Amino acid sequence: MNETATPLLEVEGISKRFGATLALSDVSFDVRPGEVHALMGENGAGKSTLMKIISGNYQPDTGTIRISGTPAVMASPRDAMTAGVAIIHQELNTIPDMTVAENLATGNEPARFGVLDRRTMVAQAREKLARVGARIDPTRPIGRLSVGMQQMVEIARAVAENAKVLVLDEPTASLSRTESEQLFALIRSMRDQGMGLIYISHRMEEVWELADRVTVFRDGKLIGTRDMRTVGPERTSPGDIVRMMVGREISDLYVRTPHPAGEVRLAVRDLTGPGGIGPVSFDVRGGQVVGMVGLIGAGRTEVARLIYGADRATGGTVSLDGTPLKVRNPLEGLRAGVGLLPESRKDQALFLDLSVKDNISMSTLKEHSTVGVLRGGPLVRAVRGVMDQLKVRSNALGLESRALSGGNQQKLVLGRLLLQRPKLLILDEPTRGVDIGAKSEIYRLINEIAGTGAAVLVISSDLPEALGISDQLLVMRAGRIVASLDARAASEETVMQHATGVYAEDAAPTETAGTAR
Amino acid sequence: MSTSTTPTADPTVQPPEKRGFPVAYWWDRVGIFLVLLLLIALMSAIAPNFLSVDNAVNVARSVSINAILAAGMTVVILTAGIDLSVGSILAVAGVGGVLLATNGVPTPLALLGGIAVGALCGAVNGALIAWLALPAFIVTLGSLTYLRGLAYSMLDGQPLVATDLGFRGIGNGSVAGIPQPVIVMLVVYVVFWFLLERTRFGRHVYAVGGNIEAARLAGINVKRVLLSTYMLAGAAAGVAGLIFSARVLSAQPTAGTGYELDAIAAVVLGGTSLAGGRGRIFGTLVGAVIIGVLSNGLVLLDVPFFYQLMIKGVVIIIAIALDSLKRFARSTS
Numbered sequence: 001m002n003e004t005a006t007p008l009l010e011v012e013g014i015s016k017r018f019g020a021t022l023a024l025s026d027v028s029f030d031v032r033p034g035e036v037h038a039l040m041g042e043n044g045a046g047k048s049t050l051m052k053i054i055s056g057n058y059q060p061d062t063g064t065i066r067i068s069g070t071p072a073v074m075a076s077p078r079d080a081m082t083a084g085v086a087i088i089h090q091e092l093n094t095i096p097d098m099t100v101a102e103n104l105a106t107g108n109e110p111a112r113f114g115v116l117d118r119r120t121m122v123a124q125a126r127e128k129l130a131r132v133g134a135r136i137d138p139t140r141p142i143g144r145l146s147v148g149m150q151q152m153v154e155i156a157r158a159v160a161e162n163a164k165v166l167v168l169d170e171p172t173a174s175l176s177r178t179e180s181e182q183l184f185a186l187i188r189s190m191r192d193q194g195m196g197l198i199y200i201s202h203r204m205e206e207v208w209e210l211a212d213r214v215t216v217f218r219d220g221k222l223i224g225t226r227d228m229r230t231v232g233p234e235r236t237s238p239g240d241i242v243r244m245m246v247g248r249e250i251s252d253l254y255v256r257t258p259h260p261a262g263e264v265r266l267a268v269r270d271l272t273g274p275g276g277i278g279p280v281s282f283d284v285r286g287g288q289v290v291g292m293v294g295l296i297g298a299g300r301t302e303v304a305r306l307i308y309g310a311d312r313a314t315g316g317t318v319s320l321d322g323t324p325l326k327v328r329n330p331l332e333g334l335r336a337g338v339g340l341l342p343e344s345r346k347d348q349a350l351f352l353d354l355s356v357k358d359n360i361s362m363s364t365l366k367e368h369s370t371v372g373v374l375r376g377g378p379l380v381r382a383v384r385g386v387m388d389q390l391k392v393r394s395n396a397l398g399l400e401s402r403a404l405s406g407g408n409q410q411k412l413v414l415g416r417l418l419l420q421r422p423k424l425l426i427l428d429e430p431t432r433g434v435d436i437g438a439k440s441e442i443y444r445l446i447n448e449i450a451g452t453g454a455a456v457l458v459i460s461s462d463l464p465e466a467l468g469i470s471d472q473l474l475v476m477r478a479g480r481i482v483a484s485l486d487a488r489a490a491s492e493e494t495v496m497q498h499a500t501g502v503y504a505e506d507a508a509p510t511e512t513a514g515t516a517r
Numbered sequence: 518m519s520t521s522t523t524p525t526a527d528p529t530v531q532p533p534e535k536r537g538f539p540v541a542y543w544w545d546r547v548g549i550f551l552v553l554l555l556l557i558a559l560m561s562a563i564a565p566n567f568l569s570v571d572n573a574v575n576v577a578r579s580v581s582i583n584a585i586l587a588a589g590m591t592v593v594i595l596t597a598g599i600d601l602s603v604g605s606i607l608a609v610a611g612v613g614g615v616l617l618a619t620n621g622v623p624t625p626l627a628l629l630g631g632i633a634v635g636a637l638c639g640a641v642n643g644a645l646i647a648w649l650a651l652p653a654f655i656v657t658l659g660s661l662t663y664l665r666g667l668a669y670s671m672l673d674g675q676p677l678v679a680t681d682l683g684f685r686g687i688g689n690g691s692v693a694g695i696p697q698p699v700i701v702m703l704v705v706y707v708v709f710w711f712l713l714e715r716t717r718f719g720r721h722v723y724a725v726g727g728n729i730e731a732a733r734l735a736g737i738n739v740k741r742v743l744l745s746t747y748m749l750a751g752a753a754a755g756v757a758g759l760i761f762s763a764r765v766l767s768a769q770p771t772a773g774t775g776y777e778l779d780a781i782a783a784v785v786l787g788g789t790s791l792a793g794g795r796g797r798i799f800g801t802l803v804g805a806v807i808i809g810v811l812s813n814g815l816v817l818l819d820v821p822f823f824y825q826l827m828i829k830g831v832v833i834i835i836a837i838a839l840d841s842l843k844r845f846a847r848s849t850s
Contacts (some may be wrong), residue, residue: 308734330734330735334736340734347728348730351724351726351733353795362732363736363737366717372716372718373717374720
């Protein structure tokens with residue numbers, strides 16, 4: 001990277017407002033020739049808004065863009081392309097049934113008297129692919145290539161159109177390890193040829209490995225830019241970056257006050273379900289938060305659904321406060337005092353067309369009605385009470401839930417569960433896709449609910465979260481519980497070893513597997 | 518849709534629009550009413566004798582049967598279902614009501630009987646759809662045919678004239694100048710509005726239509742809700758069938774043929790989404806009145822029958838196009 005050279009791309013004082021939300025606030029940022037500049041930040045921090053502005057998809061409200069020192073207006077994606085700014089989106093923009101050559105030529109097909117000149121097209125494609133070192137047959141339909149190869153084709157197209165600045169948005173999200181490494185090699189070679197690369201990623205290791213500079217966004221503001229090549233005591237650590245992203249020490253994020261563990265409330269014995277689930281046995285005590293971790297497909301969600309009655313168990317027993325729980329559907333689970341926050345908010349929990357009030361009260365309408373007729377006043381009061389507890393502003397009562405952010409939507413679902421006052425609360429991925437502020441609110445709530453003596457079971461794929469908020473951790477693998485660990489003492493490594501089965505070979509199964517009583 | 522079920526809802530609630538005048542928000546709520554006013558203004562200007570009390574009463578009377586069918590249809594469509602059999606249920610219930618009345622059953626019981634027949638037909642539809650998980654379109658297509666056959670078989674294929682029908686008033690009578698079928702229609706709408714907006718059942722209807730899996734997981738008895746909606750549609754068709762019989766003073770096995778399409782058109786025109794979960798009952802009433810005003814105006818203008826059909830078809834397609842445009846706008850916002 002040449003620090004004295006004119007930046008390839010400079011934005012200065014860019015702001016962008018959507019209604020009441022300030023998506024970007026006075027952001028200044030540049031990309032120099034020969035650097036990989038990583039952008040990091042939570043979802044909704046402003047990264048993609050900025051990228052849409054520099055690629056001509058959005059117009060900024062204020063601020064200027066300069067390309068190699070000259071002010072430029074990016075009125076459309078076409079303008080951006082002409083100026084030398086190209087984006088490789090997370091979702092690829094290829095046309096699956098067309099060949100690689102056709103995809104590379106789209107919009108600029110070589111033709112003679114209006115008749116497509118296939119031979120020239122293929123030859124040009126070969127040349128374009130060679131420039132990025134990709135060995136791909138241009139006559140193959142692009143849909144038959146792996147995602148990584150398709151990405152190479154897209155990069156080849158950008159390079160062929162003389163892109164000076166290339167934006168890569170989460171490029172490794174669906175790549176294999178080898179493919180990622182090939183991509184990294186290509187990124188380095190483009191950098192060495194003097195291009196400027198903007199690399200958006202959530203993966204710290206990649207950023208650590210590739211980036212020359214890292215810029216962190218939070219809540220629409222640019223928090224800071226760090227030079228990653230500085231060595232010595234001044235050197236930026238991954239911890240520094242995370243702190244910039246979340247705006248506080250990670251350890252403050254998780255809330256876990258030790259509650260006196262009460263009596264066993266939920267007792268699961270040899271529970272089995274369809275699809276090779278179980279047998280599983282475990283207990284959850286009142287006031288206790290039990291985290292359930294494991295890889296995707298380990299059977300965590302399935303166990304939760306069996307307990308709630310969303311799916312039918314094929315064997316085993318579940319009891320709540322000593323009473324056998326025989327539920328055949330969610331309504332029976334709910335009546336027995338079980339509350340479930342489902343895995344997918346949009347598909348399984350929310351009524352997007354309905355108001356905040358309707359969403360919160362949907363499971364407890366019976367308590368607020370007389371022979372089926374709703375009692376408006378008490379219903380609204382109950383909903384308001386929960387909204388205060390959730391810190392959702394109460395003038396949102398009549399808003400369509402569609403209009404809310406992911407975090408607030410999740411709070412609605414939690415609010416619905418709070419109104420049920422469940423004895424057992426099962427939360428399946430409670431913080432997936434919610435912003436950091438809502439996350440900490442949700443942790444506080446989980447802790448509060450446990451404080452009231454309820455049994456809480458939290459399924460999480462976010463290991464630091466599971467370790468940070470639980471008292472006890474159950475690790476699942478292949479439909480069974482393979483370990484029960486003290487969450488305060490366990491490390492991420494231990495949990496992962498259990499979850500992936502590394503432990504299974506040498507550790508005696510009696511020590512870790514089976515019961516978690 | 519933020520249906521407020523209580524007048525005490527916070528007055529500071531703002532429409533979920535992002536900038537400027539919330540066009541989409543207000544269009545969703547009053548747009549269809551403006552369309553009706555424009556249509557009335559247009560017809561008043563060009564159609565002779567359109568703007569008169571007599572003609573208004575006439576339109577209201579002619580709208581009532583379709584409007585009642587459409588009320589039931591609204592509840593079904595709100596759950597993302599469809600009921601193609603309402604026209605046939607109308608015939609079966611109408612025939613049933615007349616048979617009861619002409620066989621010595623007291624008038625009030627005959628009326629209740631006719632409504633019960635309609636509700637029973639709906640219950641069969643609902644049970645097949647909810648418990649056997651059969652598609653509503655197919656089930657009600659089957660019962661459309663079956664029930665039409667049943668209506669014929671009840672009368673051995675012949676209409677039954679009953680000039681001294683005990684309940685002929687609900688077809689032809691008036692109270693203070695307002696035709697009785699119009700009064701019945703208004704009562705039906707108030708009852709359906711109350712059910713949808715003020716009861717637990719109503720919230721459950723919107724929930725099931727909006728997200729059936731979420732409704733199940735939220736502890737809603739989805740099957741019972743579905744059964745009830747088809748029963749309501751059947752009961753409404755029963756009421757319509759009794760009015761029909763009273764108007765023609767006979768039991769007609771051909772009654773209501775093709776009426777399901779006008780009912781669906783009224784629902785869609787009234788802004789209820791065919792995808793379920795969004796819509797308002799009074800929108801449907803406006804939709805039914807639009808269809809009535811349009812037909813009436815075209816007749817007064819001496820537009821040939823076949824052109825009337827073509828115009829109605831275009832209007833229905835425009836209404837459905839608007840619905841999918843709205844849905845598209847929401848999904849991208």
